[in-house]
Amino acid sequence: MxxxxxxxxxxxxxxxxxxxxxxxxxxxxxxxxxxxxxxxxxxxxxxxxxxxxxxxxxxxxxxxxxxxxxxxxxxxxxxxxxxxGVERPRPLAVIDESLCIGCTLCMQACPVDAILGAPKQMHTVIEALCTGCDLCVAPCPVDCIAMVPVTGAATGWDAWTEAQARAAREHHDQREARLARERNAAEARVAARRAASSTASEAAAAVSAASAAPADTPAPAATVAAADDADARKRAIIQAALERARQKKAELAAKGAGPQNTERVSADVQAQIDAAQARRRRLGIEETAESAPTSPAADAPATPRVPKP
The missing domain is CATH 1.10.15.40 (Electron transport complex subunit B, putative Fe-S cluster)
Known part of the structure; x- marks a missing residue:
């Protein structure tokens, strides 16, 4: 019992x-x-x-x-x-790669990480992951994304399966978890930069105070060392960033994979791209060629189309 x-x-x-x-x-x-x-x-x-x-x-x-x-x-x-909205056949997002300028706005809008690409490189849709949500269409500044029906006359649940729904939910949840990790990491980087800036400011103030003292008053050794360390760190960070940029530029040039279709980008479109990149830099999550492509969907079993050179 x-x-x-x-x-x-x-x-x-x-x-x-x-x-x-x-x-x-x-x-x-x-x-x-x-x-x-x-x-x-x-x-x-x-x-x-x-x-x-x-x-x-x-x-x-x-x-x-x-x-x-x-x-x-x-x-x-x-x-x-x-x-x-209306019930309709399920569509698939298709990117016209000859018009894509690699702005990454569609990648940021996709709720299931179904778009693969990198800044200023061609993007492509991983068909097996696309849910036909339409959310990538509006942000595209050059109208290079079309929603193409792929299920014939089948609509609603006749055009979709339980397995596809489960997979889409998993990819959406994984994307939300990734974005949360990136936000936390960005906040940690911002806090670290503020702390470093505060330390540097305090060191600079101490040096300034020491310089204002009588000429025969020696500056405290700890103060001078702190100022030197802060300046050295700053110079090292700037130098490393410049070196990475030079190396990546050389690699892209060697592959012939520089910015695409830039001669047809209007001033308004460029302003949108610049604004998006500025937002990412402010958050400390600007994608670099070392860390980006890439949508996490790159690990998916489906094979994306190879971008045109």
């Missing part, structure tokens, strides 16, 4: 841990397209669970998705809300 009671309690615990939001999320296609009006599928699921969002706001799920949610919630099947 004790073992039976223990088993019963275990079942209750497991069941209670699965919330209504979890059940709703499991019925969503996980395209992370934001057409429902929420930042991702999970926030929409939570809103449906508490009643602040209706269950007919997911175009990728289509009318079958509405029916699935209605059955879970014990409500009638209602039409898809046209304000959120």
């Amino acid at each position: 004790a073992s039976a009671l223990s088993a019963s309690l275990t079942v209750v615990t497991v069941t209670d841990s699965i919330t209504l939001a979890d059940r709703v999320e499991d019925l969503l296609p996980q395209t992370q397209c934001t057409k429902c009006g929420y930042a991702a599928c999970r926030p929409y699921a939570e809103a449906v669970a508490v009643g602040t969002a209706n269950y007919n706001q997911c175009p990728p799920g289509g009318i079958e998705g509405v029916a699935r949610l209605a059955a879970l919630l014990g409500k009638p099947v209602i039409p898809l809300n046209p304000a959120n």
Whole structure:
């Protein structure tokens, strides 16, 4: 009897841990397209669970998705809300590589890391990972991305599978975890730079105070050493950065892989690219040729198209 009671309690615990939001999320296609009006599928699921969002706001799920949610919630099947979009065949993002300028804005917008590329290099879409969310189209400053239907007449859940939904959710979660790590690392770098700057400022102030003292008053040895160390560190950092830039420029030139299509970049487009790069530099996460391509999706099993030279 004790073992039976223990088993019963275990079942209750497991069941209670699965919330209504979890059940709703499991019925969503996980395209992370934001057409429902929420930042991702999970926030929409939570809103449906508490009643602040209706269950007919997911175009990728289509009318079958509405029916699935209605059955879970014990409500009638209602039409898809046209304000959120229409049910359609699933599209695939395709990049015209002859127009791509390598600005990385599409990579930053992709919710599942399905775009592979590096700054000022050609980008390509990893077909197996693309959810057809459309989010990469709007940020592209040269309109080189097209959404091409790839499922014929099949729409909604007929154009998508449970396995694809699970994979898309995993890639989205992995991307969110990566972005959180990058933000934490950037904040740590900013804090370290501020601390170093504060130390250098204190050393400079001490040197200034020492220089203002009477000529026959020797500056404290520790103060001079601190100032020298701060200056040396600063010079070493600048020199190392310049050397890396020179080496990378030489490597790219040797490969013939310099900036592409730059002669057709308008002033407005260049301003957008410069602004995006400036934001990354301020955050301390500017991608360099040593650390970038790359979307983490590069580890995916699918083989991307080779960029044109």
